[in-house]
Amino acid sequence: MPALMMQPDLSNVVVSGPVRTAALTAWQQQGWPGPRVESWRFTKLDRLAAREITPASSLSTATAGDGLAMAAGMGAHAIQIVNGVIDPASLEGLPAGVTAGNLSDDQGAQDAMMALAPPNHPVSNLSMAVMSGGLVLDVVGEVARPLMLIFEGDDASLSAHPVVLIRLAPAARMVMAEWHQSAVALSAPLIGLDLAAKASLDFVKIQSEGSTTSHLAATGVSLAGEARLTGFSLSVGGEMARLETHVTMAGEGADCQLSAIYLGRGRQHHDITTVLNHDIGHCTSDQVIRGVLDDRARGVYQGKVRVAEDAQKTDGQQMSRALLLSRKAEVDAKPELEIYADDVVCAHGATVGELDATQLFYLTSRGIPEAKARAMLIEAFLIDAIDSVEIDNLAQILRETATRWMAQTGLTTDGNQHG
């Protein structure tokens, strides 16, 4: 039995309240999962676990990266979370229909959070236990102005554990973004999205952490009857990132679109893990995943669609495609169907390969230089997925981030020498 991987060291920590105490106990018993844990077989945490880190608990000066500019660009209200601690000043002047509460002393909200959180997950337990900052946002009606949560922090000896629970009342509507740009050692946000009947949420997450940051996110979602979530994640930063999202379809007619793009270079490791629980019938889910990997980067997609007994008339679709640009890059995929009802339509597809040689030939034969042709094909591969985002300003920040990554990787569709 190998020693448990336990960083941060919480052996002398005492937390308040039964929910956080239970989470702490669960963490103490398990630590970080080792490579023999099936759901972590592609993502090893030993490097992270070897790093000495201290959970952050106090606000430092906000570093104000690109997030603020992005928020301004999309006319969003920005809530700043620094080292995982909520900046109270940024909670002033929230858009009409949104009210903020403190999660760290709200037992009911903590219970609700743990009910949503990915079960038995190290981040669910650890971040609930040590919670750098806790926020509850209650949303009613149609919120006119988008909301952006900006996660920052610059102390590489710290781990950030923000816990944010967002509850949409029946028929509430909101557009929101998560922007992650910190330089802490570990960024471990625990996010809960609880959508009541007919609520609707358009949601984008940009993971653009610093190059030595590990980003381990746990997101739990519950959709009541006819609720709709359209989520899109873009994982581009960090040294190692895992974006894990668990969705439960709790009411008939719920619809969940959950797409993601991961872009890796250097020795980056990106992991997109999703679990879609169709607990009830007549719901639809659709996932589109795209990955581009250069240098020695590694990309992982694990997607599970689970259809419970009697969840008839379920439609669950998954499509993951990955492009390898370098000989040393690696992609691992595990799309999974677990089905206990018979009247369902579920499918998944997965492809891995390099750029299509015939497409490349087509473009070069028309006088487009090869480098540009490659960039065009990669851009098309990504834009195709981003185009499914209906909210313009959300699509815009995705497109900008993707284009910026391409430029940094030396893939540019500009500089047209030949026509």
Place this chain on the structure above:
Amino acid sequence: MAATTQTIEQVEQATGKYKYGFVTEIESDKAPKGLNEDTIRFISAKKDEPEWMLEWRLKAYARWLTMTSPDWAKLDIPPIDYQDSYYYAAPKQAEKLASLDEVDPELLATYEKLGIPLNEQKRLANVAVDAVFDSVSVATTFREELSKVGVIFCPISEAIRDYPELVKKYMGSVIPVGDNYFAALNSAVFTDGSFVYIPKGVRCPMELSTYFRINEQNTGQFERTLIIAEDESYVSYLEGCTAPQRDENQLHAAVVELVAMQDAEIKYSTVQNWYPGDENGKGGIYNFVTKRGVCRGARSKISWTQVETGSAITWKYPSCVLQGEESVGEFYSVALTNNYQQADTGTKMIHIGAGSRSTIISKGISAGKSQNCYRGLVQMQPTAENARNFTQCDSLLVGDRCGAHTVPYIVSRNPSAKIEHEATTSRISEDQLFYCLQRGIEEEAAVSLIVNGFCKEVMKELPMEFAVEAQKLIGISLEGSVG
């Protein structure tokens, strides 16, 4: 469509009783119950094995003791008491038999009921059979004819004595003793199985076949098969299994190793019809099998075709290690579960050689209260330049109390390698069912017809006589799943 008509008849005739659930009353010679070093020494002594073989077994046993039973499969396996089983059971007989006439008639009658072409008269069927009755190969036919072209086809216990160099060289080279829990167990206690050696340039003149059968109560069947195809050779091997009806659960942990050299081809077909347990999930075989082939030479090919309808629990992943350049791996599978059966089966395609190709076609059918899971790995190593894989996994649900699961693992470490994977899950189309019903075909027959259509891509890969049997089995196995 004679076979389809036959299937319908078969379904109509079927009474829901397991056709092969009879017990042959033959006195048998057993090892003492339980598993320890002495059991292994007993087996080795019974088999009159050389010292090196015993050492190999003991090494495997020591390894097994340090291992734990795998728990990653989507299976609910009750704890197995390895001390509550016999590891060796042989039909008692006075001496070696010179011809088939000397074989216990009761034994022959058993095979007759199973419909195995063992008799001399059945020579016309052109099938050589190495029949494994519990632990000992009782008779081998066609040996002479095969030996004319240099093909060795004999029980593995004989091969250990007669061809020790070949056995030493290849046994455990594809599946090492410590590969997994069940393979280690098999390596320690295997009692018999087949050995096939096809020399260079030889196309085996007939299809080789082994019919496995578990007869004795409380015995595990641990057979071990090793097939070696030298350069430019070809062999097609058929394996079929049945077991009598019993209330206890019996363990079957086989190991099959295939080695294909340059330009060689091995086609391995299985129809697995071990006793699945009754409609309440009582009894049935635990089928925990490790099968792996290695395409060692350039342009070599290994093709696995399996029709799995039996066993209470199946844990089986016939795999290909595609080492040779432009080597080819294929996996065609039909897995059907009914009542309380559980199956977790699939394949692994490990691409190492440049230009290697693999195809996976898997058809899972779940009925009753069964759970059926496809689990497969496609891995492209950095050396697998321009390798290709195509995978298609389709699941069909018959009834609303069963489960169909798909768990593919895809690992690519070479950008020029191409992997395509598709999976779908659905139930029997109501349109198709309606069409059959309104033409007067009964519901059960219609379901069998539709399911056979769903499996057609795999069935066509089976040798003729096997395909017919497999179609019938699917009809019989679905019995009681509708209505």
